Amino acid sequence: MLDSLSDLYWTYQNIIHGIAVNGILGLSVYVVLSIGQLALGQAAFMGIGAYFGAIATTKLGLPFPVALLASVLAPAAVAFAIGAPTLRLTGVYLAISMLGLGEISRLLFLNWEYAGGALGLSGIPERGGVYLLYGTLIVLIIAFFFVGRSRIGRAMEAMREDETAAGVMGVNVPRYKLATLVVSAMLAGVAGCLSAHLSSFIGPNEYGFEMATTILSFALLGGIGTPLGPVVGAAILTLLPEVLRFLADYRLMINGAIIVIAVLFMPRGLLSWRMKRTV
């Protein structure tokens, strides 16, 4: 029994890891979407986390916890810096600025010789593992439920429904926007660092537009009524290409089709219920 479980793990470990990494990315996009902002910056923050984490272990020989810390702090600092000028934007304008951030960071990685330039970073040591991945994911989900059922969760939902009214309720709207962007960047950074230390290679083109829309589709498919929605959406979209292996080349098309179908027929996503906001 244990042997067959072990076999299963070794055969499918990429998928098993991928589900957890993408689950964390789903939570990252959830934070921003839950205040009503269109989020497309997750891939860039993931890339920044991946690069800083991987450089810490591979190039500097630092211990893994330090790499994890770097992968949280670096994207958080970037989010904080770009937060001030972009916070005035909403909707597609914010999305466009975040796509710009993604493109800028891709070009920086591409031309950063120290980090391997176009060849990327290889030989990243294997760190973390399945327990750390799923432990992180579960702790985050619980934390999200706790925060969701508090004044902070209510303020965020209020912002999503009506920003002006939320401000009149006493919600410091710009502060919440900045805080959610920073938290979202931290989560994406951790996901990037964890995945980099499981795949042993990262390249500058992994964190571009395609990744950004894939992450967004986790939340679109799963729904943002609860934090579980994007995690479930991530799991399905990670499994789907394996289940439909014969269509793997059309993965992007399928993602696109799923977004269209989700928007048309399930505007609230697969998990459409809404969490209570009282203790």
Add this chain to the structure above:
Amino acid sequence: MTTMSHIAHPTLEVDGLTKQFGGLFAVDDVTFQVSQNTVHGLIGPNGAGKTTVFNMISGVLPATAGSIRLLEEPLDEMPTWERTKRGVARTFQNIRMFGDMRVIENVITGMHSRLKSDIGSILVRQGKFKKEEKEAEEKAREHLAFVGLEQAADRRAGDLSYGDQRRLEIARALASQPKILLLDEPAAGMNPAETHALIPLLQRLRDERGLTLLVVEHDMHLVMSLCDRITVINFGKRIAEGTPAEVREHPAVIEAYLGHKADDKKTTDPTNRVTS
């Protein structure tokens, strides 16, 4: 009538308030004071600038010129949420409910500026956080009972009738423990029975809760029977102020609502109620 209302210092002082949109003065040098524990009406024909005044008092729109003081403290540089903390609460002409939230969650959201739990105590679910949430919920139920919505506490806010949503907005505004409550057309969209029931509710806010109200409203019966004092604006300018009796006789007010005296035959015009 209410000479007593001038004894205490005013709760709200609006001085020379102006809002310019391009070349248009939506509000032009409007000055008035709202005395403590009174209901003050702000009336005027459509487009007179009443809601713009509300938006500037609550901080939703920045003023072009002029000053606003709450209990002698200037609010001019403060963002909306800071003003809420200081005691400004409002409702909206076009109801702005958090429609997906339950009714009671709407009211608790109104307490945002009064709840203190930080992210740390929320994440470890500290006793004081749970206690605060419990108290908030009890308090919210009291506010709902006050406006007569206690039965609807667990319903989805967006499913309430129009009149109930207006009352929920009042409960939600009460939750922030305001010093002054700005009501933007509280009777709009209500049927006559609901409007009739609204008048004693607003009186109780003044008499039982000691609140100060500033009310924009088109229903002249409500305005005339409820307000202690009325400011009339037209084309952004203040044209009259006084007690309901004074305002209703004021020539500038009659002209603003009815046009020149020669137009007397237009008796079907609903705004005629101002003179009735």
